Amino acid sequence: MVKVIKEVSAGVLGMDAERGDILSIERINFRKNPFSWSDIIYPPHLWGLLFTAFLGAGLAAFFIFVTKTFPGSADAVSQAVRDSGEKNVVGTAGGFSSALTASPSLYPDSRGRGISSEEKGHFSFLTPETADKLIFLLKKEKPENIALVLNYAPGLSGAILSGLDRKLAGDALARLTDTRSLPGEEVSRWENELRQKLDFFVGGKEVVSDILENLSDEEMDEYIAFIGEKDRAFSEELRKSVFRPSHLAEMSTENLLLVYQHFNPVSFADVLRTLPEDMRKKALGKLPEGISSRLSEEIELGAGSGKEKLLAEKKDLSRLVSRLRRDGLLKTDSTET
Incomplete structure (x- = not known):
């Protein structure tokens, strides 16, 4: 060429x-000049550098403006994602487990602070656990005050109306037939008054039952008999409400299996170990073969619990049974104690 x-x-x-x-x-030899950082400050590289700097400064100013104007937006999005995840978890959980989930007294909002009962709604402190105390207090209240409780706590209305005198309950219910607006101060005053009365409430069947369940069966019978000398009706209610391990042998197969599914298997075996052999065999015979074999093996080979731990396990089992009954999951047959 x-x-x-x-x-x-x-x-x-x-x-x-x-x-x-x-x-x-x-x-x-046509060779390109080697790269040098000093070339950046000369055209045409200089124009690209200036454009990039202005674009970055503009984006930074925009994000700073958004975060200052809407400080909770990022937290709100994060909370929405967490809530969505929790709903999915709850939706896939078993029916019994979700029904037994206890409601906490405080819930975190998007800013991480607690939401008190006042922020959740009036009379939100009234729960099924306080129903007996509430009925006792409402027996001495005016129909107007009872009507307010029925209005703001409809979930407890059945227990309240059944526990009150029929005339008093009817008068309270009649107050709700007319639609009207009440002063907020009046509602808040009665709400605070009722909360204080419940906070300082002493005694009751639940309190006495909780105390007796810390005792052995023999001591429990002695105190119930002593109470029966002064109040036979109250002692009979106590005898029915206080849970004993021997009640497990009288439960139906469905109820016994339900209790087992929601209790620690090792602790369940510890409680069964305290029963007489005939009652223990009766209870184990109602369970599926696999569960019965596992419990029998734990009863025979397990080391067992100390006195204090065994009392704690009995108390936990009693609370579980009470909660299942209160939630309507544990049906009491006529043959059960």
Whole structure:
């Protein structure tokens, strides 16, 4: 290629080799200049650098403005994602487990602070656990006050109306037939008064039952008999409400299996170990073979619990049975104690 170019160029230029004309053609090495950081401050790199700086500053100013104007937006989005995840978890959980989930007294909002009962709604402190105490207090209240409780706690209305005198309950219910607006101060005053009365409430069947369940069966019978000398009706209610491990042998198969599913298997075996052999076999015979074999093995080979731990396990089992009954999951048959 170089030779051809040399001949053509010599012809065009009229060069004569005899005259001593010389044409020299050489290859040129076209190499790019090596990169240097100093080149950035010169055009055209300078224009790209300035554009990038202005764009970054604009985006930073925009995000700062958004975060200052809407400080809780990011937290709100995060909370929404967490709530969605919790709903999915609850939706896939078993029916019994979800029904037994206790409601906490405080819930975190998007800013991480607690939401009190006042923020959740009036009379939200009234729960099924306080129903007996509430009925006792409402027996001495005016129908207007009872009507307020029925209005704000409809979930307890059945227990309240059943526990009150029929005339008093009817008068309270009649107050709700007319739609009207009440002063907020009046509602808040009665709400605070009722909360204080419940906080300082002393005694009751649940309190006495809770105390007796810390005792052995023999001591429990002694105290119930002593109470029966002064109040036979109350002692009979106590005898029915206080849970004893022997009640497990009298439960139906469905109820016994339900209790087992919601209790620690090792603790369940510890409680069964305290029963007489005939009662223990009766209870185990109602359970599926796999569960019965596992419990029997734990009863025979397990080390057992100390006195204090065993009392705690009995108390936990009693609370579980009470909660299942209160939630309507544990049905009491006529043959059960």
